[in-house]
Structures are given as structure tokens and as C-alpha cells.
């Protein structure tokens with residue numbers, strides 16, 4: 074059962090008040106319930122999980138099209154595997170959950186809950202790669218990972234358990250791994266693009282790359298609270314893990330060679346959070362049709378004595394829409410009045426609402442209301458399916474265009490610290506000239522409420538002045554923002 078009788082009496086929360094709006098939408102649209110009695114762990118509820126599953130499906134399909142095999146590795150990693158790659162331990166050891174006991178007995182070999190799965194996967198990769206003919210190895214899995222976050226947790230943005238998809242690969246050489254990095258980036262882009270999300274692709278600075286990587290590319294997207302939300306990352310690992318895990322194979326000349334690895338991860342919580350936060354409005358969610366669990370809701374409007382006419386016509390429309398492969402629901406629950414239902418389905422972000430009164434039924438007309446603009450259209454029944462399909466396209470284009478415009482308007486250039494501070498206070502994403510020295514980056518972080526996130530991966534940008542901190546010659550155009 075959805076909604077309740079008093080729903081129209083509930084007050085809507087303006088999205089300008091983002092934090093309160095977000096918490097309200099998570100609960101009212103049944104996305105996530107944060108009241109689970111362990112801090113940093115939350116429950117994906119019906120509507121939220123239904124959307125997440127569609128995003129997961131989009132990515133998995135794309136990765137498997139690329140040749141990644143689906144796998145499912147154990148959640149536990151033995152201590153000795155986890156500790157093989159030094160940078161990796163240093164990066165993660167502060168946040169791992171340990172399993173030290175089984176029943177009343179202390180374990181001889183302690184286990185960790187995976188914070189990410191490189192160290193679970195590589196001992197198996199080692200068994201699977203004997204010859205160059207066994208390569209590349211390419212897998213992916215959708216699973217939960219566990220990190221004891223010490224920063225404030227926030228549902229979907231930062232939790233101690235998070236749902237993601239991780240890809241792991243091994244290649245004969247660096248070039249082949251480079252091609253994999255590009256393929257993974259394209260796979261991620263295709264998902265974000267179809268969600269209408271705007272993003273910038275950052276090559277992370279050395280001090281902020283994945284623990285054990287050669288370099289890391291991240292997808293950063295804007296958030297209404299002014300923080301940047303990292304929704305996916307792709308890493309070229311070079312030989313770092315291959316050396317630690319002895320990932321060698323016999324090459325075509327019969328010589329032993331070392332493999333090259335890549336890995337990548339898409340956080341579904343954060344991607345879902347971005348979809349909610351970017352497209353939502355004062356009435357709740359606004360979903361891109363591709364991920365809406367229900368794309369069209371039909372609401373019969375009952376007039377005394379004419380209930381049957383509206384209901385029968387609604388059923389006819391339902392059958393027609395369903396037969397066209399569109400996810401449709403007939404909301405004929407007569408315990409709620411139409412106003413309550415509008416409120417509920419608007420909160421759920423259902424892209425199209427069809428209102429059916431006796432007049433529509435008698436004249437073979439259909440009244441459609443699109444969720445993004447609330448624009449109402451009346452058409453002949455014969456035009457129903459093409460009209461719905463056209464509206465889906467138009468809703469998606471509208472969401473995508475608005476999203477891109479928001480991001481474009483958030484990016485500003487600063488040439489001195491005062492300017493940078495002013496823009497950071499207005500919660501912008503700020504471009505600066507940077508010499509590349511980590512000290513300048515650390516000093517900057519101490520002086521403003523943001524940090525250097527990296528340099529553009531997808532666009533080549535040339536510095537237009539000296540380093541904003543040390544005034545020496547700049548090598549990079551870097552992006553500064555607040556972050557989760």
C-alpha cells in the first residue's frame with residue numbers, strides 16, 4: 074500500500090532547503106530508511122531498490138557487452154592477502170572491519186570484510202592465468218563493500234556498507250590495460266548519460282588516487298548542497314598489484330611476464346542520490362523514464378453513478394499501454410481520493426499521469442500530465458502510445474538539458490585566493506591555475522572550504538596564469554570543490 078489518507082495535508086518541503094528535502098524524499102518516496110539500528114547502515118526500501126536495480130541492470134548489461142564476466146566473490150578476505158600491496162594497506166587499513174572470532178573461538182587467521190575486492194580476486198586470478206592465451210581476465214560483480222567511515226555518514230552518499238559494482242581485469246601489457254580503462258569509462262558514461270546526469274571527469278591528483286593505482290579517473294557530479302559527489306572511478310593499476318600478487322604468465326615466446334591490472338567501481342547509492350538530487354523538485358522525485366519502476370500511472374476519477382465507465386476505460390488504456398512494453402499501473406484503490414494519489418505519484422516521480430474521468434471515457438480521449446513540468450495534454454486514444462513515447466523522450470531531454478545547464482553555471486574561474494574563497498562560499502566548482510606541487514594543494518585545503526579534485530580527463534585545458542598559491546608557473550588547470 075502506498076501513501077496514506079492524510080497525504081494531501083502533508084507539507085511539501087522546498088528543495089532549496091536541500092538537507093531537509095532530501096531526508097523527506099528518502100522516506101516519503103520509500104528510497105532508503107536510515108533508521109536501521111547500526112550507524113552508517115541503511116535499508117534500501119521498495120521504490121529506491123527498484124530504481125537501483127534498473128541502474129545496476131544498465132551497467133551490468135553494458136559491461137557484459139564489453140566482455141566482462143559476471144562473478145561473485147566471497148565477502149571475507151584473509152589478512153595475509155589483504156596485506157600484500159603496501160599502498161593498498163596504507164589506504165584502507167584504518168577503515169576495515171575485522172572478523173576475529175567464530176563462535177567463542179578466536180580465529181587463527183583473521184579475516185576482513187572486503188572494503189574493495191582486489192585482494193580477494195588476485196589470488197584467484199593467479200590460478201587462472203598460466204599463459205598469454207588466458208588473458209585478458211575481465212570480471213565484474215555487484216555487491217556490498219564495507220568501510221568504517223569516520224566522517225559523518227549520510228544515506229546513499231556515505232555509509233559503512235555500500236552497494237556498488239566493481240570491475241577487475243588483468244592484461245598482457247600496459248597498452249591493453251589502457252584500452253580497458255577507456256572502455257570502462259565509456260561504459261560508465263553511457264549509464265550516467267542515460268540518467269541525464271551531468272558530470273566532470275577528473276584525473277585525481279597523485280595524493281588522492283586509489284591506494285595502489287598508477288592513476289585514477291573519477292566522475293564528479295554537482296550536488297545541490299555545494300559538495301561534489303564522486304559517482305564512479307576507474308583505475309589503471311599498472312604492475313603494482315601484479316607484482317605483489319605474483320600475477321605472471323608465459324608470453325608468446327615462452328618467457329615469464331607480469332600482467333597489468335585495472336579496476337573500476339560505480340557506487341549505486343551515490344548514483345541514485347545524484348539522480349534524486351539533480352532532477353527532483355519541491356513535489357518530490359522526478360525520474361528519468363528509463364529508471365522509473367512505474368512509468369505511467371492511470372488514475373480513474375470516480376463520479377457518483379459513473380464509476381464503471383471511468384474504470385472500464387482505465388482498464389482498457391492499461392492493457393493497451395502494457396502491451397506496448399511500458400511499465401504502467403492502474404491506481405484504482407478507492408480508499409484514496411484523486412488528490413491524494415496525485416500527491417503520492419508526484420512524490421514517487423512517476424513520469425506520466427493519466428487522469429480518466431467519465432468525459433474522457435465517453436469521447437475516447439486521454440488526458441496526460443507530465444511530471445517534470447506538470448504540463449497537461451489531451452489527445453485521442455488512437456495517439457496514446459506514440460504520445461507516451463514522445464513524452465518520455467521530451468522529459469528525458471528536458472531533465473538532461475537542465476542538469477547540464479546547472480553544472481555549467483556552477484563552474485567559475487578564480488585567479489587569486491580571495492576570489493576562490495568567495496566562489497567557495499557560494500558553493501561553486503572553481504577552476505584555478507596550479508603548479509602541481511602537493512604542498513600548494515595542502516595549503517589551499519587549509520585556507521578554503523574545498524580541495525583540489527584533479528584536472529580534466531575528458532577535456533584538455535591549458536593554464537591561463539601562475540599558480541594561485543605559490544605564484545610560480547602553473548602546469549595544470551585544477552578544479553576545487555567541497556566534497557563528500
Ligand SMILES: [Zn+2]
Pocket residue numbers: 507508509510513540541542543544545
Ligand atoms: Zn604552486
